[in-house]
Each structure stands twice: as C-alpha cells, then as structure tokens.
Amino acid sequence: MIGPGTGVAPFMGFMEHRHFMKEKRPAEQTFGKMWLFYGCRHKERDFLYRDRINSFFQEGILSKLTIAFSRDEDDVSGPKCRYVQDLMRTHKKELADLVMNQEAVIYVCGDANGMAKQVMEAWTEILCEYTGKSIFEVSVLLATLREEERYLQDIWT
Numbered sequence: 001m002i003g004p005g006t007g008v009a010p011f012m013g014f015m016e017h018r019h020f021m022k023e024k025r026p027a028e029q030t031f032g033k034m035w036l037f038y039g040c041r042h043k044e045r046d047f048l049y050r051d052r053i054n055s056f057f058q059e060g061i062l063s064k065l066t067i068a069f070s071r072d073e074d075d076v077s078g079p080k081c082r083y084v085q086d087l088m089r090t091h092k093k094e095l096a097d098l099v100m101n102q103e104a105v106i107y108v109c110g111d112a113n114g115m116a117k118q119v120m121e122a123w124t125e126i127l128c129e130y131t132g133k134s135i136f137e138v139s140v141l142l143a144t145l146r147e148e149e150r151y152l153q154d155i156w157t
C-alpha cells in the first residue's frame, strides 16, 4: 500500500477491517502481509492517523511500515528518503521479490501527476534491475499486473 498524505485514507479502511475481523474471530483469521509506505511533511505536524497506524503496526495488522518525512531534515537513517518512491528504492529487492514471487498486490493512492507517476517509474526501475528485462518488457509486465488487478490505483489530479 503506497499512500502519502491523504492517500492513506483507503488503507485505513483495509486495516480497520482486518482489526475488526481479528477482534471478532481471532482463531479464524489468516491474512496476507500488509506493508504501508506513507509520507508526510513533518512527523510532528501532519502525520495523519499517526497513533492508529502505529497501533496497527504494534498489533501485527501491518507487517511493515515505512515512512518518508519530506521536510524533517533531522530524521535521517542512511540516505535521505524524501518521498515514498525513495523508500521503495531502498527496499527494492524485497519489493521486487514480493511482486515477482509472492503474488503481491500493489495499491497506490493519492496525487496522480507527481506521486503516482513517479511511483510507477520506481517500480519500472526496480523490476528492470531485478529481472534483467528491458524497460519495454517491464512496462508490459506492469500493464499485465494492472489488467490482473494486482496494480490498483486510486489517484487524482
């Protein structure tokens, strides 16, 4: 799930749903892993649903949580990741493996012109490197993922 800013909204619904199902019938629930890529400007000012997201992570509803603070200069562990697509590049092998070998479903929500376009470029780069295929071949692969509803976008301009 890749959703910076208000793009995180539908993913809150996904996580609330799993939380509810887990509370209701804990023994019966087997869920796939969920990984959220979130981004905002400042950790202390505009991190939407911060407590709820952190509690989903503590609870195990979210298996992984990666966040880019675009305007917090001091929040750096390794190379500065300003945006979600920068985070994706730092986890490129794991992401490529999820898509190529583990039938991962990719959800992207938020700004269409900047973010979603650049996230698609990051996927192209990541999958080219992992598979050794050309940009054209990976574009076909991504188009197939879209057709199979494994690359789903809810984006706006």
Ligand SMILES: NC(=O)c1ccc[n+]([C@@H]2O[C@H](COP(=O)([O-])OP(=O)(O)OC[C@H]3O[C@@H](n4cnc5c(N)ncnc54)[C@H](OP(=O)(O)O)[C@@H]3O)[C@@H](O)[C@H]2O)c1
Pocket: 004, 005, 006, 007, 039, 040, 041, 042, 046, 068, 069, 070, 071, 083, 084, 085, 110, 114, 115, 116, 118
């Ligand atoms: N008045 C305010 O204080 C305030 C605060 C937040 C949002 N807003 C407005 O509310 C609307 C929606 O906000 P939102 O929360 O959905 O989004 P947002 O706060 O504008 O952006 C969310 C995060 O996405 C980053 N971002 C910007 N361009 C990106 C790109 N090309 N690729 C990946 N990430 C990118 C932003 O970084 P940067 O912005 O640092 O580039 C920010 O860290 C926008 O019009 C926004 O301007 C207002």
